[in-house]
Amino acid sequence: MSEVMVKKKNNTVNKASKREENSFGLQKEKANHIIEVNDLNLWYGSDQALYEVNMDVPEKQVTAIIGPSGCGKSTFLKTLNRMVEMVPVVKTSGSIKYRDQEIFNRKYKQEYLRTKVGMVFQKPNPFPKSVYDNVAYGPRIHGIKKKEILDQIVEKSLKGAAIWDELKDRLHENAYGLSGGQQQRVCIARALAVEPDVILMDEPTSALDPISTAKVEELVQELKEKYSIIIVTHNMQQAARISDKTAFFLNGELIEFADTDHLFQNPQDKRTEDYITGRFG
Amino acid sequence: MDKSLQSEGKSFNVQQMIESNKKKTSIGEKIERIIPTLLFLCAAVSVVTTVGILFTFLRESIGFFSDVSIIDFYTGSQWSPWSGEFGVAPLIGGTLLITLIATIVAVPLGLMSAIFLSEYASDKARRVIKPVLEVLAGIPTVVYGYFALTFVTPMFQFFLPDLGIFNALSGGFVVGIMILPMVASLSEDAMNSVPNALREAAYGLGSTKLEVVVKVVLPAAFSGIVASIVLAISRAIGETMIVTIAAGATPNLTLNPTESIQTMxxxxxxxxxxxxxxxxxxxxxxxxxxxxxxxxxLVMNLIAQYISRKFREEY
Amino acid sequence: MLGQKERHIKKRMEGRVIINRLMMVLFGVATAIGLIFLVLLFYRVLTQGIGYLNWDYLSNFPAPYPEEAGIYAGLIGSIMLMVIVAIFSVMVGVGSAIYLEEYAPKNRMTEFIRINIQNLAGVPSIVFGLLGLTFFVYLFSFGYTLIAGGLTMALLILPVIIVAAQEAVRSVPAEMKEASYGMGATKWQTISRVILPAAVPGILTGTIIALSRAIGETAPLIIVGAAAAIYTLPESLLAKYTVMPIQIYNWTSRPAEEWQFVAGAGIIVLLVVLLLMNSIAVWIRNKYQHRL
Known part of the structure; x- marks a missing residue:
């Protein structure tokens, strides 16, 4: 709690541009940028979707990405684990470094990247298998077959996703029978099972009811102790509630990236201000 | 987070295990590289089949046309291979006669059924009648042949006492019954995909249902309907068992449906x-x-594909 | 003047409504004709064949006398043939479908394969018979055997299976593939562990429907030499064989009336098998439909 207070102070003092700000008050995080994005451009065929994005994602914090729909925030998120390349016409330029390694490097394997940078999707998307098989999916495809170990991983992951108590007696039921909120937390558990470094969340609560949303938000707060989280949200209140830093995207450009309190209370850019005060959206 | 969880966390590290499993993945990588080739070979089987069909026909036909001149084959009007006459016209004529009779039966009945199902029948009725009608398409042709020979021919003989046991009429008629569901079902699909807004515009002007069907639905679904008819005709041309059993084995260049004929x-x-x-x-x-x-x-199928491709572009 | 015009319109309107009614009845009758023939066919087959249908009929081999003739060789032969057809056509068909849906690049070769499959589906079955005669019977020298018939029929239904499997693979939601790729799964892992299991019901349904077409096919098997007079069950892939439709055709083409009853009984057995297969397909479809 006190740390947050300190941050707040720093933020209010510092009104310099976003790049300088990073080096000003938050030196500790500066040393620990888990993902560094430099001059990222992205095209769907001939339509450019991202323009010269520069952004350093801090480790073990929650980074929120906000912006009106179509602003490129989901595209940006999916670029971070190269899921965006599932669309065949996508082209990129620039650099993304995960722990100082260039992920666009030809020798760098997508599969390896994705075990480190996990993802939770907009709509809960469990496989039509049992809860157990869903969570064990990741470890299994990476060659972990021993039942005792898988048992432990499943338990640990479900506990990590705060759903163990609800589901410990229903591990072998089909995940399709669960409620939407439960499904989404199983999907989070599934992402946790390979113990990734970073978890990307693409509007994870947009398909959920308010109670489930609250549970997921609470979970995000717990998870940041061990994981770096980047969360896309269309809900500004949510970004303000759960994130440490917030990035505002508009028309494929990163307009502003700052500590969350700072960005909401003291936006540097007119467009950010217009957006968070609800003048468009 | 509770303590037991943390201690468990220390006992093993999933990422490390994944890392150590990496060595094994070289096999996985090989599989990953071989699989697309294997699957491509599967897909190639269908191409090889086509090539095989063409090869078969070309090779064996060349053998044939070295014995019988290709001109005699296509211009001759006598087909009696066991006495050395190889003019294919009677067989083509027989096929076309059967196809003509089948079309005369299937097109009006199929189209009217399609109109009834698509425009007049209630949703409930359609959902029952359409699958039942499609059962007709799933009945083995040898069964139709049996039906033509043992039931339809005697039925026709009741009206036409001179009708022989083997005749083009009952063969063609039953082929028509067989392709009827094809016309009905595909035409109904085409009519169903006509946007309701078009119908409503016509109703708004005080048209009766029939007028809407004739002036709006049929023209809009025209190419889909034509494609369904062409496909059905193609099926009739290739139909074997019904005509083998019921239409006879007399190569006969005739337009008289009561005679025995032979198809290709x-x-x-x-x-x-x-x-x-x-x-x-x-x-x-x-x-x-x-x-x-x-x-x-093949020509029939290509025509049908051409028509239905154009049809798809319209909506 | 005005009143006259109105009356005229009213009269015409009545006429239009009456014509509409009449045509509706006509359309209904046309629909009924198709259904009537379906009923007639079933009725005819049942009344002709039921008298000959008994346990002896199911367990007897073909015989020169109608009272002793049975469908046993045909029934077992059909089942054996279908097993061969299923193994070959499902393996190749599902492989093709996965290739076309997941791996094939968008180029002319792929487009050619697609169009080729579409056209193969429209080729008359007897042409496949001629293909089998040249290749399997003579070039590969299998002769008139079970394996020659099975491979011929497998090629015949291959397009149907490919199309059904393609649809089943395509209907697996993209979110599920994303989830798998997002976990760092490779393409083949995603296909074998997520896409195929989710597509199995659709593939099964399509396969059974395709097989139910194959089990009633007669013409291509006549060409590749399925025999009518078979007095032992085939003991290997290279044995002579018969199938139900061949038996039915053989009996139907005999002049004596009793043979028609024998054929009718065979048709009942064939139709019951078809009904069973289709019921299984519908059952699978209904059971798994709501899942995805």
């Missing part, structure tokens, strides 16, 4: 079941006739 397909069956020795002219004639049949149906 029926000849192929007759020659294959008879004492045809491998390498004889009759053996090769199977393929010359088969190739002619194949070209007929």
């Amino acid at each position: 397909t029926a000849f192929i069956v007759q020659a294959a079941t008879g004492d045809t020795s491998f390498g004889s002219t009759i053996y090769y004639s199977l393929y010359a006739v088969g190739m002619t049949l194949f070209v007929f149906t």
Whole structure:
């Protein structure tokens, strides 16, 4: 709690541009940028979707990405684990470094990247298998077959996703029978099972009811102790509630990236201000 | 987070295990590289089949046309292979006669059924009637042949006492019944995909249902309907068992439906079941006739595809 | 003047409504004709064949006398043939479908394969018979055997299976593939562990429907030499064989009336098998439909 207070102070003092700000008050995080994005451009065929994005994602914090729909925030998120390349016409330029390694490097394997940078999707998307098989999916495809170990991983992951108590007696039921909120937390558990470094969340609560949303938000707060989280949200209140830093995207450009309190209370850019005060959206 | 969880966390590290499993993945990588090739080979089987069909026809037909001139084959009007007459016209004529009768039966009935199902019948009725009608399409052709020979022919003989046991009429009629569901079902699909807004515009002007059907739905669904008819005709041309059983084995260049005839397909069956020795002219004639049949149906199918591709662009 | 015009319109209107009614009845009758023939066919087959249908009929081999003839060789032969057809056509068909849906690049070769499959589906079955005769019977020298018939029929239904499997693979939601790729799964892992299991019901349904077409096919098997007079069950892939439709055709083409009853009984057995297969397909479809 006190740390947050300190941050707040720093933020209010510092009104310099976003790049300088990073080096000003938050030196500790500066040393620990888990993902560094430099001059990222992205095209769907001939339509450019991202323009010269520069952004350093801090480790073990929650980074929120906000912006009106179509602003490129989901595209940006999916670029971070190269899921965006599932669309065949996508082209990129620039650099993304995960722990100082260039992920666009030809020798760098997508599969390896994705075990480190996990993802939770907009709509809960469990496989039509049992809860157990869903969570064990990741470890299994990476060659972990021993039942005792898988048992432990499943338990640990479900506990990590705060759903163990609800589901410990229903591990072998089909995940399709669960409620939407439960499904989404199983999907989070599934992402946790390979113990990734970073978890990307693409509007994870947009398909959920308010109670489930609250549970997921609470979970995000717990998870940041061990994981770096980047969360896309269309809900500004949510970004303000759960994130440490917030990035505002508009028309494929990163307009502003700052500590969350700072960005909401003291936006540097007119467009950010217009957006968070609800003048468009 | 509770303590037990943390201690468990220390006992093993999933990422490390994944890392150590990496060595094994070299096999996985090989699989990953081989699989697309294997699957491509599967997909190639269908291409090889087509090539095989063309190869078969070309090779064996060349054998045939070295015995019988291709001009005699296509211009001759006598088909009696066992006495050396290889003019294919009677077989083509028989096929076309059967196809004509089948079309006369199936097109009006199929179209009217389609209109009834798409425009007049309630949703409930349609959901029952359409699948039942489609059962007709799933009945083996040998069963239709049996039905034509043992039921339809006697039924027609009641009205036409001179009708022989084997005749083009009942063969063609039953082929028509067989392709009816094809016309009905595909045309109904085409009519169903006509946007309701078009219908409503016509109703808004005080049209009756019939007027809407004739002036709006049929023109809008026209190409879909034509495609369904062409496909059905192609099926009728290639139909074998019904005509083999019911229409006879008399190559006969006639337009009289009460006579016994022989289609291209029926000849192929007759020659294959008879004492045809491998390498004889009759053996090769199977393929010359088969190739002619194949070209007929291929052209029909290409026309149907062309029409329905244009049709898809419209909406 | 005005009143006259109105009356005229009213009269015409009545006429239009009456014509509409009449045509509706006509359309209904046309629909009924198709259904009537379906009923007639079933009725005819049942009344002709039921008298000959008994346990002896199911367990007897073909015989020169109608009272002793049975469908046993045909029934077992059909089942054996279908097993061969299923193994070959499902393996190749599902492989093709996965290739086309997941791996094939968008180029002319792929487009050619697609169009080729579409056209193969429209080729008359007897043409496949001629293909089998040239290749399997003579070039590969299998002769008139079970394996020659099975491979011929497998090629015949291959397009149907490919199309059904393609649809089943395509209907697996993209979110599920994303989830798998997002976990760092490779393409083949995603296909074998997520896409195929989710597509199995659709593939099964399509396969059974395709097989139910194959089990009633007669013409191509006549060409590749399925025999009518078979007095032992085939003991290997290279044995002679018969199938139900061949038996039915053989009996139907005999002049004596009793043979028609024998054929009718065979048709009942064939139709019951078809009904069973289709019921299984519908059952699978209904059971798994709501899942995805």
